Amino acid sequence: MAVIHPFKAVRPHEKVAHLVASVPYDVVNKEEAAERAKGNPLSLLRVTRSEIEMKPDIEVYSKEVYLKARENFLRLKEEAPLIQDNEPYLYIYKLTMGNHSQVGIAATFSVEDYDNDIIKKHEKTRKVKEDDRTNHILTTEAQTGPVFLTYKGVAEIDKVVNDTMKKNSPVYDFTALDGIKHQVWILHSEETDTIVNLIAKVKNLYIADGHHRAASASRTQKAKKEQNPDHKGTEEYNFFLAVLFPAEQLRIMSYNRVVHDLLGMNKDQFIEKVKANFFVEETDSPNPPSERTIAMYIDKKWYLLKPNQNVKHAESVGDNLDVSILQNYLLHPVLGIEDPRTDNRIDFIGGIRGTEELVRLVDNGEAAVAFSMYPVSVDDLIKISDAGETMPPKSTWFEPKLRDGLLIHVI
Numbered sequence: 001m002a003v004i005h006p007f008k009a010v011r012p013h014e015k016v017a018h019l020v021a022s023v024p025y026d027v028v029n030k031e032e033a034a035e036r037a038k039g040n041p042l043s044l045l046r047v048t049r050s051e052i053e054m055k056p057d058i059e060v061y062s063k064e065v066y067l068k069a070r071e072n073f074l075r076l077k078e079e080a081p082l083i084q085d086n087e088p089y090l091y092i093y094k095l096t097m098g099n100h101s102q103v104g105i106a107a108t109f110s111v112e113d114y115d116n117d118i119i120k121k122h123e124k125t126r127k128v129k130e131d132d133r134t135n136h137i138l139t140t141e142a143q144t145g146p147v148f149l150t151y152k153g154v155a156e157i158d159k160v161v162n163d164t165m166k167k168n169s170p171v172y173d174f175t176a177l178d179g180i181k182h183q184v185w186i187l188h189s190e191e192t193d194t195i196v197n198l199i200a201k202v203k204n205l206y207i208a209d210g211h212h213r214a215a216s217a218s219r220t221q222k223a224k225k226e227q228n229p230d231h232k233g234t235e236e237y238n239f240f241l242a243v244l245f246p247a248e249q250l251r252i253m254s255y256n257r258v259v260h261d262l263l264g265m266n267k268d269q270f271i272e273k274v275k276a277n278f279f280v281e282e283t284d285s286p287n288p289p290s291e292r293t294i295a296m297y298i299d300k301k302w303y304l305l306k307p308n309q310n311v312k313h314a315e316s317v318g319d320n321l322d323v324s325i326l327q328n329y330l331l332h333p334v335l336g337i338e339d340p341r342t343d344n345r346i347d348f349i350g351g352i353r354g355t356e357e358l359v360r361l362v363d364n365g366e367a368a369v370a371f372s373m374y375p376v377s378v379d380d381l382i383k384i385s386d387a388g389e390t391m392p393p394k395s396t397w398f399e400p401k402l403r404d405g406l407l408i409h410v411i
Contacts, residue, residue, distance in 0.1 A: 003110040006088035010408040021403035044405030066139035096181035097400040102249040108239035120385035133216035145404030147210035153246030241409035253351030258367035277329040286355035295372035348394035
């Protein structure tokens with residue numbers, strides 16, 4: 001049984017929402033964050049990536065960075081301004097990118113559900129990243145960006161959400177510079193009660209994106225509980241901010257790969273080794289047509305790779321993913337990449353950047369070979385989570401992405 005919890009959001013005045021809202025902190029590096037915040041003193045990136053306002057050689061995980069984040073958050077509350085709703089609400093958050101729309105429910109969710117695997121995971125987290133967001137939450141006393149959750153949709157919930165959007169005007173309605181439209185509605189008491197009761201009947205929720213945020217919220221809860229001798233379990237730090245979308249509405253894009261060298265081989269030697277586990281044929285298309293196919297770009301040509309008889313069907317759901325087949329039957333045995341999480345010879349290119357970026361990187365010599373992947377399905381994500389397995393690194397790229405700062409949860 002999943003718990004969904006209304007909360008009193010801290011959020012920007014509607015006239016400045018488009019200025020405050022920022023991309024998630026972890027999809028941009030320091031330089032990109034600084035460029036996006038340039039000329040905009042209200043950008044939440046000044047809170048989530050506060051190092052952009054500090055000296056260039058600052059250690060990004062230093063105490064000073066988190067104190068600067070708190071200082072900027074308090075300033076933003078006054079200057080934007082940020083307001084806090086008087087009553088706890090659930091919120092509707094609609095994202096539109098081109099012809100694709102998805103509608104989620106923004107709320108807070110139980111850390112206990114996360115710890116007890118009612119909210120299921122599919123990725124490993126890195127301690128250094130957990131440390132970073134845990135320190136950020138503890139210092140600012142706020143969760144500034146949501147976790148992206150999904151579940152197998154419930155028709156009654158969809159009806160409540162759709163009726164609310166038809167009957168009421170959104171509190172936010174703007175299109176960001178990247179062309180993605182963001183709309184937010186407030187759900188009132190009757191609709192909130194209905195959704196809370198319906199979600200309580202859902203067996204499991206799933207993290208689609210934001211594993212480090214969720215893990216950091218869990219660690220924050222443990223720290224706050226230890227500091228509070230009167231802990232009751234109802235305090236705001238027992239919940240974390242997320243937006244819950246029906247799985248049927250989600251769109252996953254491919255997460256492509258480039259490798260910087262061929263481990264001393266020339267092109268012909270490399271392709272000959274690839275043929276040990278794959279059928280290889282030239283193609284005009286940079287996009288693999290189906291699962292269990294991979295498009296490879298090298299020396300200004302695209303090739304289609306199809307696993308041959310040496311690639312066995314695995315018992316593990318995760319080992320049957322195309323990214324796993326690529327890793328286990330090509331990247332490791334042919335190119336010597338044992339751990340793609342740590343090997344600096346490989347880079348990952350989000351599908352939103354297109355196959356043109358793969359061509360550019362290979363043609364200009366930054367990479368020796370590129371691999372265009374068929375997207376992982378939401379069904380696969382759920383199956384892997386249900387099996388208690390872990391997806392390979394950089395398997396899924398969700399688009400469109402939520403914005404940080406539209407709804408903030410203070411703990």
